[in-house]
Amino acid sequence: MGEKQWGSRIGFLLATAGAAIGLGNLWKFPYLMGENGGFTFLVVYLIFVLILGLPCMMLEMSLGRYTGRDPIQSYKIVNPKAKIVGIFGVLAPFIILSYYSVIGGWLIKYVVSYVTTFNAPADFGAFIASPTTVIWHFIFMAMVIYVCYKGIGGIEKASKIMLPALFVLLIIIIFRSVSLKGSMEGIKFIFAPKKGFSLASVNAALGQVFYSLSLCMGITITYGSYLSKKENIPKSCAVVAGMDTLLAILAGIAIFPAVFVFGLEPGQGPGLVFVTLPKVFGAMSGGSIFAIAFFILMFFAALTSAIALLEVVVSFAIDSWGWSRNKSVAVMGIAVAVLGIPSALSSGLLADVTILNYSVFDFIGMISDNILLPIGGILMCYFIGWKFDITKLTDEMEQGCPNFKIKKLWIASIKYVAPILLIIVTVSGFVGVYHSITGM
Ligand code: TRP
Numbered sequence: 001m002g003e004k005q006w007g008s009r010i011g012f013l014l015a016t017a018g019a020a021i022g023l024g025n026l027w028k029f030p031y032l033m034g035e036n037g038g039f040t041f042l043v044v045y046l047i048f049v050l051i052l053g054l055p056c057m058m059l060e061m062s063l064g065r066y067t068g069r070d071p072i073q074s075y076k077i078v079n080p081k082a083k084i085v086g087i088f089g090v091l092a093p094f095i096i097l098s099y100y101s102v103i104g105g106w107l108i109k110y111v112v113s114y115v116t117t118f119n120a121p122a123d124f125g126a127f128i129a130s131p132t133t134v135i136w137h138f139i140f141m142a143m144v145i146y147v148c149y150k151g152i153g154g155i156e157k158a159s160k161i162m163l164p165a166l167f168v169l170l171i172i173i174i175f176r177s178v179s180l181k182g183s184m185e186g187i188k189f190i191f192a193p194k195k196g197f198s199l200a201s202v203n204a205a206l207g208q209v210f211y212s213l214s215l216c217m218g219i220t221i222t223y224g225s226y227l228s229k230k231e232n233i234p235k236s237c238a239v240v241a242g243m244d245t246l247l248a249i250l251a252g253i254a255i256f257p258a259v260f261v262f263g264l265e266p267g268q269g270p271g272l273v274f275v276t277l278p279k280v281f282g283a284m285s286g287g288s289i290f291a292i293a294f295f296i297l298m299f300f301a302a303l304t305s306a307i308a309l310l311e312v313v314v315s316f317a318i319d320s321w322g323w324s325r326n327k328s329v330a331v332m333g334i335a336v337a338v339l340g341i342p343s344a345l346s347s348g349l350l351a352d353v354t355i356l357n358y359s360v361f362d363f364i365g366m367i368s369d370n371i372l373l374p375i376g377g378i379l380m381c382y383f384i385g386w387k388f389d390i391t392k393l394t395d396e397m398e399q400g401c402p403n404f405k406i407k408k409l410w411i412a413s414i415k416y417v418a419p420i421l422l423i424i425v426t427v428s429g430f431v432g433v434y435h436s437i438t439g440m
Contacts, residue, residue, distance in 0.1 A: 064224025
């Protein structure tokens, strides 16, 4: 089966952080913070990282190391009925990757465009409506496939280059952004405590913790299954969650000061990155250089996450179906690439096709993020907390972390705190879908 363990601690930490740090940190978190009461949101977010995110991450990492298997086999070992959680954990990455890769393709297009013409593609709307997006999506998938084909060592190597580079590029952009005259407005937008914090913000924070830490998608189980028994799981999880949160905050400092200086509307998602920011770079002296840095940074963030997503599906085919790595990577990679075609075309040829009032692209994202994820989380806590001898996992964590002092707190979180919070997220996810279907 080839190498089954990480070559180094730093490689493991960077790969796991690379899986967590993704588009969500860069284009969603800063805006959520700005819109939901600034500093207040940050504090609430940090609390949820501590009481929900970290415990779930520790669960997944210790489960992966305990079984040494892919998510489906892991849950089967926990309880034959729990296999369903593992199925969620493999299905969700499969689906998410198909649209993540489409965005990865857009990012490559923007890097190429800035490098060759010093400008963004003239018209974002026209670009994403054109079928060429399928080609960029394939190019991105080819890169993901290449790294996974190289195995754990390949993932480690790629993460060791891309994650540090990502931080460096971000720091460079921060310097440029805050040195602009009038940059304080943007800083205030994100950090100043203000009105705007509501019940909906609590929900947004919960959902974002789960999404940003890449929980319940088999990633941490899969990466944990390659982990040596000597490693300290609680500490590793704290490092990864810390890096993830730090990067999300830094992203806000890099982006919003410049947006405000040039009098543009703050925003999130593709609109922010592909429409607003090119305007910022266009107005800034030396803007195209910073644009190249920025889009490479985004591309790295997307690529390390995409690699993790494919690796889950690949490890599943290796462990559960006994396939070779080469066959798994080829078959699964191509399957995801094909599944992504409708997403890639959803702003163009398929723009009129909607599912329950969503475009194909939004529908896929919505199903996986708002429904599959939190339900998977609830089931995960239920089976581990209530249908399994949870001390097997605390024993697992005590290997490599002999004085695991927060054992009782951790168990309480998995049994009570996390499931309750996740039920709130799921219910509000369904309410959101309902509102959008009925147009209310
Ligand atoms: N955490 C990623 C982000 O912030 C998105 C994501 C969710 C993800 N689940 C994942 C990435 C699983 C890789 C693997 O954008």
